[in-house]
Amino acid sequence: MRWPIALRKWIVPITLVGCALAVCAWQLEEHLRFRRASEDALIKRGRDITSTLGVVLRSQRRFGLIVAKERVEPSLQALIQPEELESIAIISVTGDPLASAGRPPNLGPDVLSGGGVQWGAHTLTMMNLMDLGSGGAEDGSRPVTAIVMSDAERREAFGSGGRRVRGDAPGASGPAAPSTAGPAAAFAPGVAAGPGAPGPTAPAGSAATTNEQPRPTLGRPRGMTDEQYQSVIHQNGAHGLVLSVSTDQMQQKIRSDLLLRSLVSLLAMGAAIISSMAWHNGGKNAELQIRLIKAGEMNTHLKAMNFAAAGLAHETRNPLNLIRGFAQMIAMQPETAPALKAHASQIIEEADRVTVQLNEFINYSKPREAHLAPVEVKRLVADVARTLLPDLEEKRITLTQPETACVIEADEPLLRQALFNVLLNASQAVAAGGRIDIRVAQAGPREAMLEISDDGPGVSAAERENIFKPYVTMRPKGVGLGLAIVRLIASAHRWEVVCLANEPHGARFRFSGLRVVAPYA
Numbered sequence: 001m002r003w004p005i006a007l008r009k010w011i012v013p014i015t016l017v018g019c020a021l022a023v024c025a026w027q028l029e030e031h032l033r034f035r036r037a038s039e040d041a042l043i044k045r046g047r048d049i050t051s052t053l054g055v056v057l058r059s060q061r062r063f064g065l066i067v068a069k070e071r072v073e074p075s076l077q078a079l080i081q082p083e084e085l086e087s088i089a090i091i092s093v094t095g096d097p098l099a100s101a102g103r104p105p106n107l108g109p110d111v112l113s114g115g116g117v118q119w120g121a122h123t124l125t126m127m128n129l130m131d132l133g134s135g136g137a138e139d140g141s142r143p144v145t146a147i148v149m150s151d152a153e154r155r156e157a158f159g160s161g162g163r164r165v166r167g168d169a170p171g172a173s174g175p176a177a178p179s180t181a182g183p184a185a186a187f188a189p190g191v192a193a194g195p196g197a198p199g200p201t202a203p204a205g206s207a208a209t210t211n212e213q214p215r216p217t218l219g220r221p222r223g224m225t226d227e228q229y230q231s232v233i234h235q236n237g238a239h240g241l242v243l244s245v246s247t248d249q250m251q252q253k254i255r256s257d258l259l260l261r262s263l264v265s266l267l268a269m270g271a272a273i274i275s276s277m278a279w280h281n282g283g284k285n286a287e288l289q290i291r292l293i294k295a296g297e298m299n300t301h302l303k304a305m306n307f308a309a310a311g312l313a314h315e316t317r318n319p320l321n322l323i324r325g326f327a328q329m330i331a332m333q334p335e336t337a338p339a340l341k342a343h344a345s346q347i348i349e350e351a352d353r354v355t356v357q358l359n360e361f362i363n364y365s366k367p368r369e370a371h372l373a374p375v376e377v378k379r380l381v382a383d384v385a386r387t388l389l390p391d392l393e394e395k396r397i398t399l400t401q402p403e404t405a406c407v408i409e410a411d412e413p414l415l416r417q418a419l420f421n422v423l424l425n426a427s428q429a430v431a432a433g434g435r436i437d438i439r440v441a442q443a444g445p446r447e448a449m450l451e452i453s454d455d456g457p458g459v460s461a462a463e464r465e466n467i468f469k470p471y472v473t474m475r476p477k478g479v480g481l482g483l484a485i486v487r488l489i490a491s492a493h494r495w496e497v498v499c500l501a502n503e504p505h506g507a508r509f510r511f512s513g514l515r516v517v518a519p520y521a
């Protein structure tokens with residue numbers, strides 16, 4: 001399958017840009033994966049802290065379930081690190097903080113929604129349910145892992161001893177059995193009061209297979225009703241942990257990763273664009289080289305044709321001169337009839353016209369190579385004016401020559417020919433009694449310009465550039481090579497020649513870029 005030429009030029013750039021976009025998408029996906037991994041790692045870190053706190057709280061329990069606030073808060077404070085862990089709080093089922101360390105925790109509804117995670121601008125706040133070991137309420141409705149309260153709150157709620165009576169569980173019938181265990185055993189969930197019963201409480205309704213006595217379950221302390229006991233558990237029972245972890249280090253790592261991957265993406269895109277431009281420029285250079293080769297071949301061919309045409313024109317002048325001579329001899333014979341003399345005169349006139357055209361063509365076809373030397377403009381203009389003096393006097397044309405002496409770098413024969421052609425066109429364009437002005441003006445410290453203006457009909461704006469083209473003339477009998485030769489001479493000197501309007505009417509030819517050798521006088 002052959003692709004269109006215009007499309008084939010864009011296949012490689014489109015492929016390179018597509019590969020760069022694929023690299024950008026890959027880097028974006030990897031950054032998002034790194035971000036998720038960093039967030040998951042921070043959440044896992046919070047879970048690990050929770051597990052550590054569970055061990056701390058289990059070691060701080062007194063009387064089975066009670067954790068003294070005065071003992072746990074210093075332990076929590078020891079875990080606070082401003083650059084990582086900013087706050088810790090043990091909360092009840094109602095969301096009230098039982099013990100805390102660090103700054104006040106954020107206990108919003110998003111955090112208290114059961115293991116919730118809330119991302120802030122600089123912190124990660126999350127809640128983990130307590131996991132301090134098995135234990136249960138006396139009705140088996142929910143686990144009770146720890147009761148966090150101060151010593152004053154414990155004495156107010158449970159009394160000085162805090163002992164319960166065996167068998168005084170809610171819903172149990174019969175008198176309470178005397179307790180033989182100490183305070184620690186009395187509040188240990190699911191543990192027998194005596195030293196000989198380490199196993200868990202037997203399931204309800206099961207029959208004992210040995211002579212073992214039934215193991216007592218945890219009940220309320222002596223003198224406390226079941227409602228009071230459940231109220232204490234509801235208000236001071238540890239339900240969860242709220243942690244506020246700083247995300248500054250994580251965000252710094254994420255920003256560093258984003259910066260690195262952005263640089264990789266920019267490098268990939270920049271490489272694709274530069275490669276595409278290089279490919280495009282390479283194609284253009286190849287096309288230009290092909291065009292230059294073809295132009296060189298065409299230039300060589302044109303030079304050969306120009307040389308052949310100039311030779312043909314030169315050889316044609318000899319037969320024309322012969323024809324003109326024979327016609328002149330016929331016209332000069334006395335016995336020649338008047339009609340034949342008239343035809344001979346026409347032959348002479350046409351031969352002269354063709355000769356002038358051939359001379360102009362040969363002059364135009366000559367190579368223009370300027371050999372620069374100091375030339376005094378004022379003197380050269382005076383010499384050219386003397387050459388055209390018969391034409392100027394015939395039409396009573398006033399010629400104003402420059403008064404400023406200026407020496408420039410130029411090829412004197414070429415500059416003389418250019419001035420002659422412009423002055424000849426001006427003398428032919430102006431009417432009888434017209435005016436031609438030549439002046440030299442300073443255009444810079446080492447630069448001058450030469451202007452030749454007349455008060456003839458002038459040149460329209462649309463034709464001011466065309467008159468410098470070969471065989472373009474505004475006169476019926478003009479050849480159209482005079483100003484073309486002037487443009488070639490100006491180009492050989494690296495000058496610029498333009499045709500401008502002259503006020504109030506006429507034309508003005510300006511040569512600019514003339515390099516001054518001697519200062520103005």
